[in-house]
Amino acid sequence: MYRIGEFAQRIGRSPSTVRRWEREGRIEARRTASGQRYFTDADVRRVLQPGFEESARKTVVYCRVSSPGQRGDLASQVEAMEEFCRGRGLAVDEWVREVGGGMNLQRKKFLAVMDAIERGEVGTLVIAHKDRLARFGFEYLEHVAGKNGCEIIVANQESLSPQAEMVQDLLAIVHTFSCRLYGLRRYEKTLKDELAGGGR
Template sequence: MSQKYRPHEFANKVGVSTRTLRRWDASGKLIAKRTVSNHRYYDETDIHKLFNIKEEDRKTIVYCRVSSAGQKNDLKSQIEAMEQFCLSSGITVDEWIQEIGGGMNFKRKKFLSLMYRIQMGEIRKLLIAHKDRLCRFGFDYFEWMAKENHCEIVIVNQESLSPQQEMVEDLMAIIHTFSCRLYGLRKYKKNLKKAITNENN
């Protein structure tokens, strides 16, 4: 079932104002659908119509990622394995995306572009070697978001294409982050205690 959007939700999604939606509705450019109770709403077909995206134009994309430039051999192996999988499965790939960046970094340029294109309905199928090639944490959310936008995520589950060293580096990054927060909290408590003592004196 296609996801339904209330006018303000749809306006935010496509980057216009609700006033613009009302104007389009009145002019016939994009006519809102109506519920039984006569409330206006939009769905994915309206996004496709607005951006002139035809079903046959929606893409199948393979996304390959490693964390650092020193893992170029891992990236090459990942790409080769995905090529073999697509070939043996009879999957025609429209676009290959390669990215170097940590799996815990959700600000990766190509990753953000990919998420945007999924939301805009441009992508029919996304293939990845393993869950953590897309992101180290929060995969369930991104999978849900993809399904809401009629994009299928195919996980080849090639464990060998998920470098163990990356996990070690990511775990160290987590420990470092929480250590800094803990240090900051202790420093805050110390300063607070000092301020209270000075106030009482």
């Protein structure tokens, strides 16, 4: 008999993953007379069988736009991804919508998705374009996902010419730094106002 923490350790997963599998009906805990949840060696063998891990993983669709003014584009992106998933016969467990720049790798929902991948909870991640996940470093993110048993499906595989790709990358860089510069200018004006007010 294994309590949930012991069972999770035996199968190399976290207790939260075991609880999620229970909610999804993929595994069923037994109960003692006092109501204590427990698992057995048979449960360990079942979970460690080839194929169980893949069937227990989620399919997640991640959609992103860069700014709040593009929320209409976000809705269109979600709609296009719904059609894509229906066409591929993909049953989606979770939809993630985020507003944030592609060069910002500290986006809250993006990090949550990557954390879930590293915990082995995501079997398939679907995105519209590579740059929806990140403007740079997609190949590394794909490598991390693959090491954790997650396949990234890119709906639009249209490749740009090297020149067009470079132009898009440069525009993204200019946009990011212009936003930072604008933020610094606002901060500079506020600071000057504060100093002017304090000198009175």
